[in-house]
Amino acid sequence: MGLATAPSGTLSEPDRTGPDRTGPGRAHWLRVARETADDLATDAVARDQAGKPPFDEVSRLREAGLLTLLVPAGSGGGGADWPTAYAVVREIAAADGAIGQLLGSHCFLSWSARFFTEPSRAARLERRYAAQQWCWGGGLARQDSPLTLTRGRGGQVLDGRQSYATGVLVADRLAVCAVRTDTGEPLAVVVDPTHPGVRVEADTDTFGQRLSAGGSVEFDSVPVAADDVLGPLSADEDFLSPLAALASPVGRLLSVQLRLGMAEGVLAEAREYSRVGRSPWQPAGPAGSPQDPQTLAAFGELTVLTRSASALTDQALQAVHAALTRADDLTYDEYAEVSVLVAMAEAASSRAAQESTARALDIVGARSTASRLGFDRFWRNARTHTLYEPVAHRLRDVGDYFLNGTHPPFVLPG
Template sequence: MPKQPTVPTSFSPADLRADEADEGIWPRVTREVADDLAADALARDRAGKPPFDEMSRLREAGLPALLMPPGPSPHGSDWRTACAVIREIATADSSIGELLGRHYVLSWSARFFSTPEKAARLEYRAGSEQWLWGGDTAVLETEAGPDLTLTPTDNGYVLNGRRAFASGVAVTDRLALAAVCTDTGESLLVVVDPAHPGVLAEPANDRLGQRLAGAGSIDFDNVPVHADHVLGPVPRDEHAISPFASLAPLALRLVLLHVGLGIAEGALAEARDINRIAPRSWPHGGAEHGEYLDRPGGDPYLLLAYGELVTAAHTAAAVVERATEALTQGLLTGRALGIDARADIAVLVAAAEAVTNRSVMHITTRILELTDGADSAAEGPGFDRFWRNARVLTAHGSPSHSLRDIGDHYLNGMHPALTLRA
């Protein structure tokens, strides 16, 4: 009888470091998945169906368990590799890149908010069964109070309420949710099985962009939550939040930046293929450059435009990579992370956000102009999807907030606020 694997009882920062022998696997696997997704990306975007098929492709490749420690995943890896995977997938299909990125962050919810022992047990099962995670670890308030509530019972709680999600509605295997206890007012992070009949998903099928990320709303009607499925408290007071737990929203912001970079790089690559073979008529000044007319890709105005856009993409990539390295080191530090180190990470993520969001919107807008994509027919190459996806992805953040935090940190040495909201 084969020996059964031992379930780990806890994790240490060393568990986050990938085996060097396995590191070469993920780029090859990811490239194959990205090529597969790219082949029918436009058709799937126009169909706008829930991403069940896409999730099957990710599971076949083993990507949902990539961040899990050795045991459930034979080739567990680290955050640098995870971010590279997200970016590569996003070049082919940014919706699936976002879905995977949010899953990776939520898969670490137990590490951020629970005990090492409970996190080890949960992650082992999640990795073994290749769960896809959805949810939100922030507490959301409405005029009537919290949107999700937990009412105590003899063996746990009952969950009620409704919440909107940016991804994973109808396709996730587990939800990590923050809700408020009706008795104590304490916010708790719980794990919910969306297969329960009291969980009703309502996908948003008519989004402007990121149509395959699985956005929508979920209603919870007297859904039981056993005490074992309560991961731990989610502090609402800034002074009670640990620096390590506050990396959760920073990790989410960072993975979305990698999705944005993927959108920009995917748009540039596809536009390049078009402009290499298709002539482009410029409204002014083309006649004096007759020597370029024998090759469509030699038009000086086209070269200037691509030089500008590629430089913008490289600039964004540089600041995102620096933020990625800082966050990875912070996650390796674990619960010993200090407040100053967390502030440095937050500022680097904010800087990457300010640069990248602006660059992604500029690149995808200019690509429409370079390819006549703004007024292309419905059966055309579909460059509008890059702009639509970028617009939806970047619309949630205000660059002024990021820039203010960066300036206050640089000028006055102030730390960005500890928060669990992305």
């Protein structure tokens, strides 16, 4: 898939990029991602129009080994690192934006224990998750009406309603943010959605990203064991470790890759159609020919826009990857630089996705309205995602940092 761009997340590193250096290697996982993306692309239009919960799609990801991509090979996973995971999500998103979002959310939530709890507990959780091939859903962003965690004689119980979360309709485990009623401290909590006190509802009727398995979740006196409380989600730098703080740019960069995948996917599909179809401006000649300057100019402008966003994203990816390797040695000033770079990439990728998915329809012309072609799904998916994750506040963060040196806020994916 893609727009014949330079490979996303290009890094000067060896092929074996897993945390324990024993996994199959980056080239293997990029090949698996391309094969899985090609498979998803064959029936993407039909699946989008059917709008069914993506159990089959999750099975495809599981069979390809992508659900355990970030788990160390020694614990039963793929042994890949974050640059590889970003490239995989982008490749999947180019074929199917909703499944790209589902996979990206899964990658972040399944790795969240490493951000917020001690390594031994995170390793135990990862081994269980890899052995049972869990698909993760939920979200760690603070809610207007937060979930509550109350301590009683029998332990802690979780109550409340999360109005929207990705992947919950197909998840084997949920990761959510809950606030302790006695202290007000926000905590990351893992929940088994099969518990009788958990009710998942498919009440999200969006016009795009319909296969991201989003919905609401209600928790009614759900017991939470001590090992299922991963750690604090405080936004205060005095209480947040540098490694935990990196959860924000790491998670947000997944959305960047998702948007770029959508932009590259629609342009690749529009290019393929234009080569065999007809130009909307010169019906007598084939679209994309040297005799059609408006088509060429449109493709040229969108290619520049998408590649510019990709180049900025690569800078952000390099910064995130370097920060993760340093972990607790990172200073908060250095963390702020990383977060601002990701914010810039968010803004650039959002524009690239919105412009490309909208203007590709103009390039194809009136034929793009045919339901059987499914060109509208790219615009609907990109627009839905960018509405849920607007970048206006990210631009303010960049401006405030540039003008006043203010550190960007700690923001987690929803």
